[in-house]
Amino acid sequence: MLAKRAGMRLAWVLSWGPLGVALCPAQGVDWSGSIQQAFVSGRQKSDYRQGERFNRFQLTASSGNWTAKASYWNYSFCHWHELDNTTLGYSVGNTSAEVGRFLLPVGQVTWDNQWYSNFVFVPLIESHTYGDQKLLERTTLGAKVQTIQGNDTYEASLTSSNELVSHLFADKLNRVSLRWSRYHNGSIVGLSGFFDTDTLGSEEQMLMFDYRWTVPHWIVTTEMAAYQAPGTRMAGYVLDVNHRPKNWQDVTLAFRLERKSTMRTSPSRQETWTAAVKTRLPWDMTLLTNYTGGPGTNQVSLGGPWTVGLYKTIRF
Numbered sequence: 001m002l003a004k005r006a007g008m009r010l011a012w013v014l015s016w017g018p019l020g021v022a023l024c025p026a027q028g029v030d031w032s033g034s035i036q037q038a039f040v041s042g043r044q045k046s047d048y049r050q051g052e053r054f055n056r057f058q059l060t061a062s063s064g065n066w067t068a069k070a071s072y073w074n075y076s077f078c079h080w081h082e083l084d085n086t087t088l089g090y091s092v093g094n095t096s097a098e099v100g101r102f103l104l105p106v107g108q109v110t111w112d113n114q115w116y117s118n119f120v121f122v123p124l125i126e127s128h129t130y131g132d133q134k135l136l137e138r139t140t141l142g143a144k145v146q147t148i149q150g151n152d153t154y155e156a157s158l159t160s161s162n163e164l165v166s167h168l169f170a171d172k173l174n175r176v177s178l179r180w181s182r183y184h185n186g187s188i189v190g191l192s193g194f195f196d197t198d199t200l201g202s203e204e205q206m207l208m209f210d211y212r213w214t215v216p217h218w219i220v221t222t223e224m225a226a227y228q229a230p231g232t233r234m235a236g237y238v239l240d241v242n243h244r245p246k247n248w249q250d251v252t253l254a255f256r257l258e259r260k261s262t263m264r265t266s267p268s269r270q271e272t273w274t275a276a277v278k279t280r281l282p283w284d285m286t287l288l289t290n291y292t293g294g295p296g297t298n299q300v301s302l303g304g305p306w307t308v309g310l311y312k313t314i315r316f
Contacts, residue, residue: 028063029061029062029063030061030062030063031059031060031061031062032059032060032315032316033057033058033059033060033315033316034056034057034058034313034314034315034316035055035056035057035058035313035314036054036055036056036057036058036073036311036312036313036314037053037054037055037056037311037312037313037314038053038054038055038309038310038311038312039053039054039309039310040053040054040307040308040309040310041307041308041309054073054074055073055074056071056072056073056084057071057072057073058070058071058085059071065090065091065092066088066089066090067087067088067089067090067091068087068088068089069085069086069087069088069089069100070083070086071083071084071085071086072084072086082139083101083139084101084139085101085102085103085139086100086101086102087099087100087101087102088100094147094148094149095145095146095147095148096145096146096147097143097144097145097146098143098144098145099142099143100141101139101140101141102139102140102142102144102157103139103140104139104140104157104159104177104194105144105146105155105156105157105177105179105192106177106179106192106193106194106206106208107190107192107208107210107223107225108190108210108212108221108223140157140159140160140175141159141160142157142158142159142160142173142175143157143158143159143173144156144157144158144159144177145157151182151183151184152180152181152182153179153180153181153182153183154179154180155177155178155179155180155192156176156177156178156179157175157176157177158173158175158176159173159175159177160172160173160174160175161174161175161196161204172198174196174197174198175194175195175196175197175204176194176195176196176197177192177193177194178192178193178194179191179192179193180192181210186213186214186215187211187212187213187214188210188211188212189210189211189212190208190209190210190211191208191209191210192207192208192210193205193206193207193208194206204227204228204229205227205228206225206226206227206228207225207226208223208224208225208226209223209224209225210222210223210224211223217243217244217245217246218241218242218243218244219240219241219242220239220240220241220242221238221239221240221242222237222238222239222240223237223238224236224237225237232262233262234260234261234262235260235261236258236259236260236261237258237259238256238257238258238259239256239257239258240254240255240256241254241255241256242254250279250280250281251277251278251279251280252277252278252279253276253277254274254275254276254277254278254290255273255274255275255276256272256273256274256276257272257273258270258271258272258273258274259271272292272293273292273293274290274291274292274293275290275291276288276289276290276291277289277290283312284312284313284314284315285310285311285312285313286309286310286311286312286313287308287309287310287311288307288308288309288310288311289307289308289309290306290307291306291307292307
């Protein structure tokens with residue numbers, strides 16, 4: 001992302017965040033932003049589904065140890081819109097803290113901003129959220145802290161379990177999330193989970209294991225999760241293989257295997273596999289084509305077995 005330095009040096013900077021407004025010293029402000037747009041068309045059996053549009057607006061400003069982020073996106077087909085990663089953060093050395101609306105620190109969501117970005121497939125939580133099961137909100141309200149000690153990274157957050165996407169303030173802080181990860185020779189292994197403090201054992205809780213293996217031209221990731229909510233128990237895993245051919249740096253070949261089992265009044269099992277080709281085009285555009293098969297094919301999101309997406313990013 002391109003960054004521009006403000007031409008006028010400011011003595012103070014007014015930072016806006018979802019939990020308040022902060023006035024902090026500034027030795028110049030670095031700012032950057034982007035607008036992401038996408039159009040996705042799919043086919044399920046003989047029916048075409050069109051008009052699935054995605055828009056995301058991002059803005060980041062940093063000065064000294066302070067960083068303010070604001071992000072808003074909407075997905076037209078399911079009329080979903082939300083503040084997405086809107087925080088005010090402060091960092092010292094290898095420790096950082098944020099307040100606001102952010103991604104819950106579980107599983108692969110903490111690695112990168114990989115949604116329609118660096119990877120072909122969304123993380124396991126996103127897959128459940130936008131598939132046949134609504135597992136979690138994409139973002140949550142509260143505060144989190146992260147510290148790095150050698151090859152180990154520790155993250156903890158205290159958030160709300162029932163926030164609404166239109167709210168800037170949490171009604172109550174009753175969900176604790178914890179994550180540990182270790183990096184070693186191109187691999188990352190992580191263990192994370194969350195639980196609700198006021199109704200421990202009876203409300204939503206999750207335990208997740210994730211692993212990432214990276215070598216030149218290959219990225220292999222896996223996530224395994226066990227999830228419980230009132231009346232529902234769910235377990236699942238995904239295995240992703242991403243390959244970028246040596247002579248085709250603008251092309252990524254990807255394969256995903258996914259399995260979900262749900263224990264309710266009538267237990268169900270869903271298995272799908274997806275093959276995809278992601279091509280980077282001129283003018284910061286991306287073309288993504290994928291085909292999904294398996295017993296759970298009729299319940300996949302974004303149109304069905306055949307999906308074609310065109311993504312455009314404007315950076316400033």
